[in-house]
Amino acid sequence: MVIGLMVEVKSNQRVGNDYYLLKIRALELTDSIFPGQFVHLKIGRDNLSFDPLLRRPFSIHDLSDEKDIYLLYRVVGKGTRILTDYKTGDKLDLLGPLGQGFKLDFVSRKILIIGGGMGIAPLYFLAKRLAKQNLLKVLIGGKNKEEMEYFIARFRQADIEFAVATMDGSAGFQGTVVDLWQKDNTQPDYLFACGPEAMLREVQVIAQKKGIPGQVSLEERMACGIGVCLSCVHKTNKGNQRVCKEGPVFSLEEVVFDD
Amino acid sequence: MIELDLTTRLASLKLKNPVITASGTCGYGEELKEYLDPDIPGAITVKGLTIKPSVGNPAPRITETPAGILNSIGLENPGLEEFLATKLSVIGKLNVPVLVNISGHSLDDFAFLAEKLAPYPQIAGLEVNVSCPNLAGGGMAFGTDSELVYRVAYRVKENYPGPVIIKLTPNVTDIVEMAEAAVAGGADIISLINTLLAMAIDIDDKRPLLGNTFGGLSGPAIKPVALRMVYQVASRVKIPIIGMGGIMTGRDAIEFILAGASAVAVGTATLIDPGAVARIIEEIKEYMIEKEIKRIKDLIGQAL
Ligand SMILES: Cc1cc2nc3c(=O)[nH]c(=O)nc-3n(C[C@H](O)[C@H](O)[C@H](O)COP(=O)(O)OP(=O)(O)OC[C@H]3O[C@@H](n4cnc5c(N)ncnc54)[C@H](O)[C@@H]3O)c2cc1C
Ligand SMILES: Cc1cc2nc3c(=O)[nH]c(=O)nc-3n(C[C@H](O)[C@H](O)[C@H](O)COP(=O)(O)O)c2cc1C
Ligand code: FES
Numbered sequence: 001m002v003i004g005l006m007v008e009v010k011s012n013q014r015v016g017n018d019y020y021l022l023k024i025r026a027l028e029l030t031d032s033i034f035p036g037q038f039v040h041l042k043i044g045r046d047n048l049s050f051d052p053l054l055r056r057p058f059s060i061h062d063l064s065d066e067k068d069i070y071l072l073y074r075v076v077g078k079g080t081r082i083l084t085d086y087k088t089g090d091k092l093d094l095l096g097p098l099g100q101g102f103k104l105d106f107v108s109r110k111i112l113i114i115g116g117g118m119g120i121a122p123l124y125f126l127a128k129r130l131a132k133q134n135l136l137k138v139l140i141g142g143k144n145k146e147e148m149e150y151f152i153a154r155f156r157q158a159d160i161e162f163a164v165a166t167m168d169g170s171a172g173f174q175g176t177v178v179d180l181w182q183k184d185n186t187q188p189d190y191l192f193a194c195g196p197e198a199m200l201r202e203v204q205v206i207a208q209k210k211g212i213p214g215q216v217s218l219e220e221r222m223a224c225g226i227g228v229c230l231s232c233v234h235k236t237n238k239g240n241q242r243v244c245k246e247g248p249v250f251s252l253e254e255v256v257f258d259d
Numbered sequence: 260m261i262e263l264d265l266t267t268r269l270a271s272l273k274l275k276n277p278v279i280t281a282s283g284t285c286g287y288g289e290e291l292k293e294y295l296d297p298d299i300p301g302a303i304t305v306k307g308l309t310i311k312p313s314v315g316n317p318a319p320r321i322t323e324t325p326a327g328i329l330n331s332i333g334l335e336n337p338g339l340e341e342f343l344a345t346k347l348s349v350i351g352k353l354n355v356p357v358l359v360n361i362s363g364h365s366l367d368d369f370a371f372l373a374e375k376l377a378p379y380p381q382i383a384g385l386e387v388n389v390s391c392p393n394l395a396g397g398g399m400a401f402g403t404d405s406e407l408v409y410r411v412a413y414r415v416k417e418n419y420p421g422p423v424i425i426k427l428t429p430n431v432t433d434i435v436e437m438a439e440a441a442v443a444g445g446a447d448i449i450s451l452i453n454t455l456l457a458m459a460i461d462i463d464d465k466r467p468l469l470g471n472t473f474g475g476l477s478g479p480a481i482k483p484v485a486l487r488m489v490y491q492v493a494s495r496v497k498i499p500i501i502g503m504g505g506i507m508t509g510r511d512a513i514e515f516i517l518a519g520a521s522a523v524a525v526g527t528a529t530l531i532d533p534g535a536v537a538r539i540i541e542e543i544k545e546y547m548i549e550k551e552i553k554r555i556k557d558l559i560g561q562a563l
Contacts, residue, residue, distance in 0.1 A: 042531065048507060048508070050325075050326035050478075050479050050507075051325060051326060052323060053323055053326060053327065053328060053478060053479070053527075053531065054323050054328060054530065054531060055531060095533070220318055220319070221318065221319040221320065221321050221322065222321070223321045223328060223330070223530045224284075224529070224530040224531075224533070226290065226291075226293075226294065226533055227286065227290045228284060228285055228286040228290045228291060228529070228530070228533075229283065229284060229321075229330070229332070229530055230283075230306075230315065230320075230332050230335050231320050231321035231330065231332065232320075232321075233315070233318075233320075233335065234318075239314070240314055240315070240335065245290075
């Protein structure tokens, strides 16, 4: 029995302390994929596995030159633990690409990208797209050097200007990525952000003060991922919006964060 | 090849097949259309409607439990006025019967909604969700008091000319008592079960996991309970039954039909496999071919 699209795992490697890079072949999809979108994976040997039962959402981290999809995932629970067992040649049940990605008709602008933790995963794909035609700077933050090492290597390789913040100071600036932005005082024309909600809330406050427009990518617990169940709604100035359907990317101005 | 007859009847409603989308898991039908041809289900049940708009419960609204999901969406919906202005035309375009699921916090709420929805031929029938709290009467769910179930059924029937389905909550001691009260009140059809009241606790935060503390359990975990309740109700009550709770496959659906359901509804399965309803219909056909059963109607209540 087939649910969604059965895609082939090309590789699934540990690339950090507790995170993995999953490469999948889904040529049917790649032409319609945009940075900020996600895929919904049914994890488990049997498509109808009840454990885990729901699909799990993951952002598109990158596309390879051969149009393979990269996902970067952190092992946090049952689903992601089982995902680490997938080997080259295994099949995965994928629904996607889902949601509205970043809107990116930008040319010759000064753009700032701010990412925290696993929120950096989709921003790498975004940065690669924007770097071609804009003046781009990326600020990334995490707990420590170990967590950031993979990202540091990727941004370096892609020749994208970036700076790092770690809470313990083991790499780059000591503090949060928002502290880093404050200190470095970059004044962009436009910004993009993804990361923990507390971080996004601070980014919103600062951007508002400085009058900088932007877009943020949100995360909420999801069930369907396609807009039918209303599990994933987030408050905005237009009322509740579905993160899986109207999002995950929203304009920075419209999102309402609870205190 | 034998010619298969999947048609079934729910009071005055004729369905081309017995598989219905469950309320709250298919939006207003159109949201699913990329994945499920809206002409395929036997009927479509739309998201629960209340008189006033509702923003629902705080996040997180969903969590997974063994073989089940726990939701506390909290009946988020645009309210009656907006429904009539924007959603009615959407469901009017569908070619299958559309059932509107209604909820209220007082008997008058139910009566009012029934009266306001009565004029619209786009709506094939009402499914009355009695799982919500009776705010006027102390906050106990309507569906846990047989006197209230009777009165809700009566008031809706009084104000609505089409078929009325009373959707029972499983959070009761005696489901048959509730079903009999619905029949006495004039219900044409009974649907069951709604979600089981449940919770999960985050042991790192040492707090309830859902923003609303409690939620409703659905999915495969509740199937045995749902099946038992359908069986009990079918043994005692003469009106048609829509069975639901954890149906993931055609074989699950057949179990409910054998237990006495004239039709089934699929909820949680659609959240995982948006094409579940179409697949389940095909799997029912496979079973019928394998067992050489021509008419699905011949299976209803066979296990009773
Ligand atoms: C749009 C979107 C994009 C995402 N992109 C990525 C990504 O690129 N890389 C990545 O590693 N993770 C990403 N996530 C988070 C990822 O979906 C969860 O970590 C994953 O579902 C956990 O599954 P599990 O079975 O391992 O954990 P579970 O056992 O289900 O839960 C373990 C922990 O994970 C958290 N969690 C569970 N489900 C979700 C969820 N749907 N969203 C957020 N947190 C959840 C819970 O708070 C819990 O503490 C994304 C989430 C969303 C909504
Ligand atoms: C996300 C979600 C939303 C639901 N919303 C409603 C609703 O608005 N009204 C209602 O009567 N039942 C609602 N239900 C209950 C389902 O219609 C169904 O009775 C229940 O989930 C059991 O079936 P299942 O196990 O196939 O999901 C909802 C269930 C889920 C999972
Ligand atoms: S996860 Fe179901 S509506 Fe977004």
